[in-house]
């Protein structure tokens with residue numbers, strides 16, 4: 001199939017200009033101010049829209065195996081494609097956990113049936129129980145480049161130290177869900193004045209910040225690499241930025257909800273706003289947005305966490321934590337980056353190039369099984385592309401999701417900016433906002 005994207009703004013990283021982009025046989029074959037349209041090509045007018053590398057999500061809960069009532073690899077990939085993603089990293093907190101070669105291979109094989117590149121994060125410890133290391137080397141040989149016990153963090157510092165020492169020579173990165181459970185365990189929202197007023201037990205910011213501090217010190221001790229998942233407080237981000245300036249190999253992500261919602265959303269006791277780490281203060285939201293704009297954050301990552309409706313209908317303190325993310329993330333990142341003042345280069349940095357670097361899905365990496373993501377839009381690159389129209393105003397709707405689940409906190413929220421086209425591996429997967 002030949003696709004020509006006509007007169008879009010082709011974004012970065014080094015130059016941004018209006019150009020035509022020609023895709024053929026899975027690759028970008030030409031980018032020029034005007035191209036001859038080959039016979040039989042599908043021509044798409046993308047004037048006024050942004051053309052960049054397809055998004056990469058570092059943090060997707062696909063729920064398969066074990067949670068298929070909420071999501072499957074196939075339904076999650078559909079939701080991702082509509083959201084503009086060409087690649088994602090499937091989190092290992094499935095039932096059972098992705099802590100062995102057979103299960104990781106299963107998810108990779110199922111992922112290969114979808115149009116997207118589905119990478120897998122392996123568990124750090126067996127069963128994600130925080131005690132005995134998973135066979136990290138064996139999983140690395142399958143192409144796993146990220147390891148995490150996400151859902152919870154590795155609580156025991158000695159286990160985390162051993163995991164880092166083991167991971168370092170393999171060149172893989174450990175990703176941490178930072179919450180000290182001894183502090184956070186009983187809470188269902190941010191600890192502070194709002195939780196006191198609502199009579200809900202809180203999860204303090206300190207629960208996150210202590211583990212960020214601990215892991216930075218463990219990186220310093222071991223020389224290994226850590227990726228900090230869904231950071232939610234001003235101090236967490238400041239600590240990671242300082243560690244990076246010292247030259248430590250640390251990266252971090254923030255989730256769209258931590259950039260666009262605060263603890264006040266919990267006042268209606270609606271469990272759609274329950275998430276771990278919890279929605280924080282307005283000050284934290286402002287600090288995260290500032291850091292995002294300043295380039296201190298490597299990635300916006302969704303923490304897409306589908307739950308079956310009957311579970312989210314429970315009382316706030318009894319419902320499971322987590323919210324959907326894939327289908328609204330681009331509009332929310334655009335909003336967090338200032339909407340009409342959003343820098344398109346920064347936008348593609350946090351939605352594609354940064355996460356591709358962390359997941360090692362770039363052309364210059366030793367990729368196993370997957371195509372290249374997060375590169376320049378230039379001839380010779382794999383055709384993993386997205387078209388984003390920053391002008392479209394629309395309204396999020398719980399009833400119009402591709403995800404099998406419905407637990408979005410953004411129902412009826414006005415959004416700006418929408419994905420119109422997703423081209424994954426040269427295939428037109430989403431056209432004018434519709435799955436093909």
Ligand SMILES: [Zn+2]
Nearest residue numbers: 150151177229
């Ligand atoms: Zn998590």
